[in-house]
Amino acid sequence: MSSDRRDFLRRAGVGALAATLARGAAAAPRPNVLFVLADDMRPDCIGAMGNAHIRTPHLDELVGRGMAFTRAYVQGANSGAVCTPSRTMILSGRSVYHHTNGGFAKGNTGPEALWATTMAAAGYETFHLGKRGNSYLPGMKAFETCLFTEQIGADQHEVASERCADRVIAFLRERRSDRPFFTYLAPPVPHDPRVAPKAFMDLYDPDQIPLPARYLPVHPFDNGEMTVRDEKLAPWPRSEAVIRRHLADDYACITCLDHHLGRIVAELRTQKQLDNTLIVFAGDNGLSLGDHGLMGKQNLYEFGGMHVPLVFAGPGVPQGRSDAFAYLFDVYPTVCDLTGVPIPREVESTSLRPVLTGTRQAVHDVMFTGYRACQRAVRDDRWKIIRYPLVDRTQLFDLATDPCELHDLADRPEHAAKLVEMMTLLAAQQKRYDDPVPLTVAHPQPAAWTPPAKGGAG
Numbered sequence: 001m002s003s004d005r006r007d008f009l010r011r012a013g014v015g016a017l018a019a020t021l022a023r024g025a026a027a028a029p030r031p032n033v034l035f036v037l038a039d040d041m042r043p044d045c046i047g048a049m050g051n052a053h054i055r056t057p058h059l060d061e062l063v064g065r066g067m068a069f070t071r072a073y074v075q076g077a078n079s080g081a082v083c084t085p086s087r088t089m090i091l092s093g094r095s096v097y098h099h100t101n102g103g104f105a106k107g108n109t110g111p112e113a114l115w116a117t118t119m120a121a122a123g124y125e126t127f128h129l130g131k132r133g134n135s136y137l138p139g140m141k142a143f144e145t146c147l148f149t150e151q152i153g154a155d156q157h158e159v160a161s162e163r164c165a166d167r168v169i170a171f172l173r174e175r176r177s178d179r180p181f182f183t184y185l186a187p188p189v190p191h192d193p194r195v196a197p198k199a200f201m202d203l204y205d206p207d208q209i210p211l212p213a214r215y216l217p218v219h220p221f222d223n224g225e226m227t228v229r230d231e232k233l234a235p236w237p238r239s240e241a242v243i244r245r246h247l248a249d250d251y252a253c254i255t256c257l258d259h260h261l262g263r264i265v266a267e268l269r270t271q272k273q274l275d276n277t278l279i280v281f282a283g284d285n286g287l288s289l290g291d292h293g294l295m296g297k298q299n300l301y302e303f304g305g306m307h308v309p310l311v312f313a314g315p316g317v318p319q320g321r322s323d324a325f326a327y328l329f330d331v332y333p334t335v336c337d338l339t340g341v342p343i344p345r346e347v348e349s350t351s352l353r354p355v356l357t358g359t360r361q362a363v364h365d366v367m368f369t370g371y372r373a374c375q376r377a378v379r380d381d382r383w384k385i386i387r388y389p390l391v392d393r394t395q396l397f398d399l400a401t402d403p404c405e406l407h408d409l410a411d412r413p414e415h416a417a418k419l420v421e422m423m424t425l426l427a428a429q430q431k432r433y434d435d436p437v438p439l440t441v442a443h444p445q446p447a448a449w450t451p452p453a454k455g456g457a458g
């Protein structure tokens with residue numbers, strides 16, 4: 001054998017060994033991923049997160065063995081249907097200010113690497129089940145299997161949780177792939193109409209549910225979105241009885257969803273896949289349900305439209321709770337990071353893995369949120385400003401002493417410097433994300449607001 005030939009074989013052998021090692025690395029079993037996105041869910045509607053009046057045993061178990069983020073937010077919306085930009089951000093990893101679908105961008109949004117495509121390229125079998133409307137169609141159609149709730153009768157709210165769970169369980173039982181799965185489940189629950197089977201509705205007596213600490217009959221001024229559809233779900237002024245009933249209905253839908261999520265988890269346990277499945281639970285946006293005289297998700301209060309539940313549990317996730325700031329669309333790069341999937345450069349959001357693993361306290365210093373052209377907010381650990389440009393109104397809250405945002409300090413002379421500091425911070429965040437909305441307008445409208453004499457469901 002010639003030395004050239006031996007040299008070739010040696011090099012080939014090394015190459016083959018390297019290839020084998022590479023295959024071995026690639027074939028190392030990645031965990032399955034089950035992402036569950038509730039529709040319109042407040043972050044305080046999980047028993048284990050401090051709500052003594054709601055029953056969520058399966059979500060409690062998830063929180064108990066995973067990591068819950070107490071300060072996770074949707075970045076913003078240029079539409080009353082906050083679902084649309086929220087889901088677009090999740091599926092694309094692009095900021096609301098760099099996307100046209102419910103976002104603020106005009107024209108080219110830049111290249112995007114869809115979450116489903118990224119996971120598929122890393123060897124995942126991808127499965128989507130969620131509502132067709134108010135989401136991001138290209139992001140959903142990038143899944144190998146893309147089912148819409150309408151196709152399986154899960155758009156009927158009373159049976160939506162059950163039918164969604166049935167379909168996911170069928171997927172888990174029927175799949176023959178050796179690949180790990182990435183399942184994206186987005187049931188239209190607890191979104192209104194807030195109806196669940198009687199057994200769940202009967203669990204909650206409205207008279208036994210306390211009023212929220214932030215309850216007001218009417219919002220004190222015009223926030224620019226006072227009569228959008230969600231706000232018409234209750235008459236003005238919001239009566240205590242009506243708010244209690246909405247809360248009871250909401251809790252019933254969440255308990256029903258919790259029950260059927262428990263069935264999916266039980267199936268994973270039966271298949272001995274639970275320990276190898278990363279489960280992420282989140283809400284696509286929050287909801288007011290009587291806080292500050294508001295019903296919907298079209299505002300920037302802490303328990304308004306943008307603050308959402310976010311829980312990770314499974315391989316690589318320690319048990320605990322974090323008050324580190326998180327944007328909801330951080331979920332995409334975080335899941336990549338936890339499963340060893342490369343994060344595409346087009347993804348603008350940030351992996352929360354350093355927070356999950358304890359190597360960093362936080363990956364965001366502040367949270368910046370926006371709603372159409374009428375509301376902007378920024379908060380840090382203690383202070384928060386909400387700016388309403390169209391009515392030239394500003395609120396300043398000390399969240400350390402006033403977590404319910406009931407005491408506006410914007411006009412207090414002793415906080416004048418803090419007001420300037422927070423306005424400067426807000427402007428800097430706008431610049432960072434290319435937010436085109438001005439914080440002042442030439443001819444602001446009057447801030448005073450009178451509820452319609454008629455209107456609003458009973």
Ligand SMILES: [Ca+2]
Nearest residue numbers: 039040083284
């Ligand atoms: Ca929603």
